[in-house]
Amino acid sequence: MIRLEGVTKRYTPKGSPALDDVTCEIVRGEFVFVVGASGSGKSTMMRLLTREIVASTGTVLVAGRDLGTLTDRQIPGLRREIGVVFQDFRLLEGKTVYQNVAFVLKVLGSKRHQIKQLVPEALDLVGLEGKADRLPDQLSGGEQQRVAIARAVVKKPPILLADEPTGNLDPDTSAEIVAVLSRINKTGTTVAMATHDQSIVDDFKKRVLELKDGVLVRDEAHGAYVQEIRELHDTTRDED
Numbered sequence: 001m002i003r004l005e006g007v008t009k010r011y012t013p014k015g016s017p018a019l020d021d022v023t024c025e026i027v028r029g030e031f032v033f034v035v036g037a038s039g040s041g042k043s044t045m046m047r048l049l050t051r052e053i054v055a056s057t058g059t060v061l062v063a064g065r066d067l068g069t070l071t072d073r074q075i076p077g078l079r080r081e082i083g084v085v086f087q088d089f090r091l092l093e094g095k096t097v098y099q100n101v102a103f104v105l106k107v108l109g110s111k112r113h114q115i116k117q118l119v120p121e122a123l124d125l126v127g128l129e130g131k132a133d134r135l136p137d138q139l140s141g142g143e144q145q146r147v148a149i150a151r152a153v154v155k156k157p158p159i160l161l162a163d164e165p166t167g168n169l170d171p172d173t174s175a176e177i178v179a180v181l182s183r184i185n186k187t188g189t190t191v192a193m194a195t196h197d198q199s200i201v202d203d204f205k206k207r208v209l210e211l212k213d214g215v216l217v218r219d220e221a222h223g224a225y226v227q228e229i230r231e232l233h234d235t236t237r238d239e240d
């Protein structure tokens with residue numbers, strides 16, 4: 001579904017790499033947290049996957065496409081396969097919740113009857129039933145992020161990328177948002193979420209990819225935000 005092979009990204013030819021020789025694979029249906037300090041390369045990884053930026057070296061494969069050889073005309077096809085959610089919800093302020101979500105389908109050329117079916121389905125999935133006619137400024141931050149998630153998944157993409165989706169939310173609301181992402185993952189969507197929210201990562205116990213200065217330093221199933229010292233002791237004991 002997603003595969004990085006020896007991927008390095010430099011924003012400037014002589015600068016240090018934002019991603020440094022990263023190799024990893026995310027298979028269909030997985031939920032992965034990408035963690036690391038500010039500047040470690042999380043957003044860079046997300047932006048490579050949507051072909052917003054291109055790798056300096058290495059191969060990025062997404063939904064069966066090699067993004068290094070993708071032509072400009074093939075980019076819309078890639079973007080149909082990927083829903084994206086950001087920290088700053090990026091909603092259209094003058095449009096209602098319903099219109100914000102329907103807008104994506106209109107741009108894609110969906111028929112009216114499809115829009116009428118798919119938008120309420122997406123709003124139900126994120127727990128926004130009954131709020132379709134509100135404007136974004138009549139919603140809480142958590143509700144606005146739910147709209148952004150509904151908008152990302154209404155076209156039923158196989159992949160959902162979320163870049164710090166809880167960065168503007170309080171801890172309880174953050175947990176609700178990740179629960180929504182987890183529910184979407186259970187419908188079969190592959191989810192990758194960049195975050196530096198330690199309690200979220202520790203509570204949800206998903207696969208963790210950790211970046212440090214652009215290097216992938218950890219890839220752990222059911223991981224915590226920080227690698228536990230206890231595990232290191234256990235490993236040492238196992239080796240005795």
Ligand SMILES: Nc1ncnc2c1ncn2[C@@H]1O[C@H](COP(=O)(O)OP(=O)(O)OP(=O)(O)O)[C@@H](O)[C@H]1O
Pocket residue numbers: 011012017018036037038039040041042043044045196
């Ligand atoms: N457009 C750009 N031009 C030049 N350097 C950039 C650009 N975008 C990011 N960088 C640099 O690349 C490195 C990785 O940045 P990136 O935004 O991927 O990190 P991050 O882990 O997402 O950080 P944060 O958690 O603060 O969003 C940083 O050193 C950053 O300064």
